[in-house]
Amino acid sequence: MSVKYQNQAAAIVNEQIARLRAVLAEVNSRLAPATSDLRQIARTIDELGVRSGHTGANAIVVRQLKQLQERQHALEVEVNDLHKAARSIEQLIRQTEMSSSTLTEDASQADPWNLALKAQIIQGREDERTRLAREVHDGPAQVLAHVLLGLEHGLTLTEHQNYERLRELLLQLREGSRSGLHEVRRFIADLRPPALDQHELDVALKELCARFDAAGIINVRSEGTRLPRLTPEQEIVVYRITQEALNNVVKHARNAQVAVHYAAVKGQVILLIRDNGPGFEPRAVAARTRGKHWGLASMRERAALVGAQLSVTSAIGHGTEIRVTLPIGELATRV
Structure with a gap:
């Protein structure tokens, strides 16, 4: 009898998934031409910019550039909104499909934590692909076009x-x-951080902090002990979390003083990143962004993938502290 009700529930869920896919198809049908128009406008602006730089800008060219830039801004807003809608719907579809699988899988396979982690990993990969595509478009692609x-x-x-x-x-x-x-x-x-191929983790972290400090936007001081050799995945996660945390300070707390500490203590690698920036109210930020503060979310996802714990402590006017605790057990060795 229970199988009958499970099948009925699965049919309802599948119907909802089909409706969500129809909405996603409509979003994508609007996204494709909008993205194409945006790229065409960007190329036209680049061409006008180069021509005006070579021959001198006249009033007509200036007016054309202004109109195109206004259109470009409007399209960027539209494309970003459509991308956000598509990502949200795709995530909802994946979560619904995972929830639907609980109707047929046994309890151990349908563990809510595992399902949530899978969804976060998939979403994280999609966000990373989107970020990389945007960086290629805004960086090397623009230079080559010019x-x-x-x-x-x-x-x-x-x-x-x-x-x-x-x-x-x-x-x-x-x-x-x-x-x-x-x-x-x-x-x-x-x-792929080349520093990890060339040095041990503690040396790579020290060099990373030195590069941020040399840029002159924030003041970074690093201090730590020699760390044991971790798995490649663990080292990348610790390195990336440090990099993301420093990038966040650059974005939100320019001229701040940052202290980065790392050490191996009682079978754990401890990473502390403190700054004296303006700070923020974590609950208020979580409520305003609906839990999708991408910098912090990315760090938490990375930490979870290697079994680490990440905590964020901050208050307005009192800076921010990020703490990562990574169990290393008996597998870690010194080189």
Whole structure:
């Protein structure tokens, strides 16, 4: 008899999933042309910008640029809203499908914590792909588009034998290409921290803090003991959490003093990141963002994947402290 009711419940859930997929298809049908229009406008703005830089901007070009930039902003808002809607619906579909599986799986396979963690991992991967796509578009892709337009203008200058202006253009393109190469290298480094391939974790953390300090936006002081060798996954998580925490300070607490401490204590790696920035009220932020403060959420997800605990303590006017506790057991060794 119970199987009968489970099947009825599963049919209801499947119907709801089908309706959600229909809504998602409608969102995506609007998202595709809006994204295409946004890319076309970005290319047109780049082309006008290059031409105005080479020939001097007149009133008509300035007016065209202004109109295009206003349209670009409106499309960016629309595309971002559609992306958010699509992600929310996709997450709801996945959660509903996971919940539906509890009607047929046994209790051990349908553990709510495991289902929630799976959903977080999937969502985290999707968010990471979206972030990477945005960085490629806003960084290397824009530089390459600018260089391409510059080369096309260079051909025109060659035809007119304007070699003096051509030399100036080539110098500009050389600097732009160097900037693009730097962006690509930074992008690659973000995908896999080369410091972890070259050094032990404690040395990599020290170098990471030194780079943030050298940038001059925040003041970072690091202090710690030699850490045991962890698994590659654990080391990446500790490194990325530190990187994300420092990025958050750069975004929200410029000129702040930051102290980063790390040590191995009684079978655990302890990581503490404290700043004297403006701080925030965690509950208020969670309520305002509905628990989706992506920086903090990303750090918590990373920590959970390797069995670590992450806590955030903050108050307005009293800075922020992030604490990570990672059990290392008997597998950790010193090199």
